[in-house]
Amino acid sequence: MQRLLCVFATLWLAAAVIAAEPAAPAVGQPAPDFKLQDQNGRWHTLAEHRGQWVVLYFYPKDFTPGCTTEVCTFRDDVHKLRKAGAEVLGVSLDDVKSHAEFAAKYHVPFALLSDHDQVAARAYGVLTTHLGLTYARRETFLIDPAGRIAKHYENVDPKENSAQVLADLEALKPRGSG
Numbered sequence: 001m002q003r004l005l006c007v008f009a010t011l012w013l014a015a016a017v018i019a020a021e022p023a024a025p026a027v028g029q030p031a032p033d034f035k036l037q038d039q040n041g042r043w044h045t046l047a048e049h050r051g052q053w054v055v056l057y058f059y060p061k062d063f064t065p066g067c068t069t070e071v072c073t074f075r076d077d078v079h080k081l082r083k084a085g086a087e088v089l090g091v092s093l094d095d096v097k098s099h100a101e102f103a104a105k106y107h108v109p110f111a112l113l114s115d116h117d118q119v120a121a122r123a124y125g126v127l128t129t130h131l132g133l134t135y136a137r138r139e140t141f142l143i144d145p146a147g148r149i150a151k152h153y154e155n156v157d158p159k160e161n162s163a164q165v166l167a168d169l170e171a172l173k174p175r176g177s178g
Contacts, residue, residue, distance in 0.1 A: 024125030024139070024152055031056070031143045032123035036091065036113035039099035044089065044111055046147065053086035053173075054143040055165050057156075058126045058136040062094045062102035062112075066138065070158035071106055077162040078109055084169050085145075091115050092136055142168060 025031060031054075033046045046054065057074065059067045074081075074088050081088055088110040094102070099112040113120070121127040121136040128137050140161055142151040151168050153161060 022122060022125055024154075025123075025141075025149050027149050027152060029149055031141060031147055031149050032120070034113075034115075034120040034123065036115055036120060037096050038111035038113055039096060039103040039108070041096060042111070044113060046143070049087055049089075049143075050147055051145050053084070053145060053150075053169060055081060055086050055088045055140065055169075056091065056124075056143060057088070057138075057140040057161065058091045058121060058124065059138050060135040061092060062098045063105075066158045067092070068106065070138070070156075070161060071102070071108055071112075073159060073162040074110070075106060075108055077166060080166055081162070081169070084166065085173070086142075086165075086169055089113055091120055093118060093121065093134065140165060142172070144172070 031046055035043055035045050037043055057070070059070055061067055071090060074090065078088055090110065090112045092112070093115050095116050096114045099114055102108070103112050115121050115136065118127055118134070124139070124141065126137045126139045128135060138156045138158065140153040140156055141149055142165055144150040150172055153164065
């Protein structure tokens with residue numbers, strides 16, 4: 001009986017922890033705003049990008065293999081994405097100094113935002129802990145000019161994400177818009 005009570009208590013506690021973390025905003029819902037610093041110390045909000053498409057991609061950690069691959073593919077496609085009317089913003093829990101070093105090493109021409117307080121990662125439902133490490137899961141949100149989630153990419157392949165976003169951006173844009 002005691003073992004059964006322990007199992008139920010553990011399950012209840014796990015459900016409470018899962019319920020405490022907000023889910024990702026659904027397609028069609030307003031994208032949560034944020035105020036985060038980039039690698040140069042400049043503050044950014046989502047609201048300042050109203051009227052344009054935003055590629056908001058979360059990644060676990062600067063200088064790791066998958067994150068380096070992903071930042072470089074977005075870097076290589078940034079001109080195509082901007083031509084399609086989108087601004088790219090990368091977000092991780094790393095601090096501004098780490099982002100500055102990462103951006104300098106890989107010549108990143110867009111903002112890498114520091115979410116060291118984990119506010120944006122929580123709001124977008126991407127905050128996770130594994131083996132005692134807390135980080136943002138690799139997920140991307142395509143946000144439309146009205147500030148709504150147009151597409152949510154889970155289980156992101158770092159090599160393919162930028163091309164997926166670019167293709168979907170072209171498909172989602174109304175005909176005749178630039």
